[in-house]
Amino acid sequence: MSCRGAKKSLLDYADGRLPEKEREAVRLHLESCPSCEAAAEKLELSASALSSTRPPELGDAASERILANIGREVRPEGSRAGWWRSQRVLAAGAAVAAVLVAVVVVVGVETSRNTGETERSTTGAAEDQASQSAFKSVLPESAPSVPAATATGQNSGSAAPLASVAMPLPAVKASSTDYDQASLRSMVESLPARKQYADAYTMSDAAVLSGTYARKAADDFAHLGQSGPELEAMISYVTASEPVLLTCYVESALFGGRPVWVIGLAAPPRSGSSVKLSRTEVWVLDPARFTSDPDSSIVFFLEYK
């Protein structure tokens, strides 16, 4: 193994994430290379040091103070109550005020102590209403909506609409093509699914269909004799935290002689107002590595904006 090869694996080696065979190859290299051995020792030292730290804790008092400060930042001038209390206090305050006002109306005459209480309660409710409406004013007027499907957990698939004839489905294949970076780029550039998905789907569609299309691709992959559940787990891994990525292409192939799975995802632009799925991400992962350590299974990544 060369120093260059060893350095690529050194971090995974120091963190104990290499498969046995590769681990042994790195270990043998370290025995004969003082420079790489020194680097491995540094990585081990930093791993020990970092693992000795505990997550900092935010105390309850500090948390409440910050929440109060946020409320004060957005409350109207002259209001004493913060927005975060308004919903709770509004309900309680309004109920108390209503009861007390009713008592005043019925009885007609109140003792001075009770009148004071009535004034305080109604004033409190009024302030809360004022602070709530003022808080709303800091929100943008035309807030774009969040896709409903993700909110209601429709990624289970059963409620999501299945594709009609006009809607392209993920293309799934098994091949013995041995890609390198250039040939993979060339394949992706001519992929019909990129334009088809950009024309057919929007971000809201992706939010609804992402789970269903991942399962569809996994089913088709299983029919080709590959592991469908593992592909689904892989798609879930590459799309986690990004609910609007739609599987458009899957291929079992080789990359530099190594067996890989190529996953194509249609996505909306990262910024701007367009909601069309005009961006494409292509992930190349090593299925042999994926189960033990997803992060180190990523072989190559491409993005077309």
Place this chain on the structure above:
Amino acid sequence: MNPGYEETKESEDVALVRRAKSGDTTAFEELFRRHRSQIYSLTYRMTGNSADAEDLLQDVFLTAFRKIGSFQGRSSFSTWLYRVGINRSKDFLRKKKRAAELQTPDDQHGEASLEESSRHAGAVERSSQPEAGAIAGEAQRLVQEALDRLPEGLRVPLVLHELEGLQYREVARLMRLPVGTVKSRIFRARLQLAEILEPHKEQWIK
């Protein structure tokens, strides 16, 4: 983390964000409670002391709540909030660096600059004295001080991956960098951290 649990948590966040956008203030409070620890951990690691970390935490949520209308669901709420947290932390570190540069005995920058400088000087002084209550023990203090000395471009991915437990892929998405670049930065950050900690290595390597 259980993927099903994460999925549920994310869809609950989406529902809360929708309520928050329509002006439901209890939804904001709930979002704060759900994400405060995660963001505080980030701001603490980036600032090195609880006073600045709490100020930044407040700033992050205030920014997020004011901009919630622009959140379109292109990423999870948690990722979006992290991104706000990273940007605000970077701003903080840049201001702190600038303030440190302004701190010279023969400062000729006039009254406003002097005032600004002295305000930031307080922050710098506080951050170099991590509190015993927040990070217990000499070893932890040394690690935090070493983190403070890492350049921002290395510190952010290191903190996110090694201390916040995010996977390379998630860090790459947050920082909008290729996964390979993230791995290489973490590699360099780990080497630099070890070099800073080398004189005290007996704390960890017996």
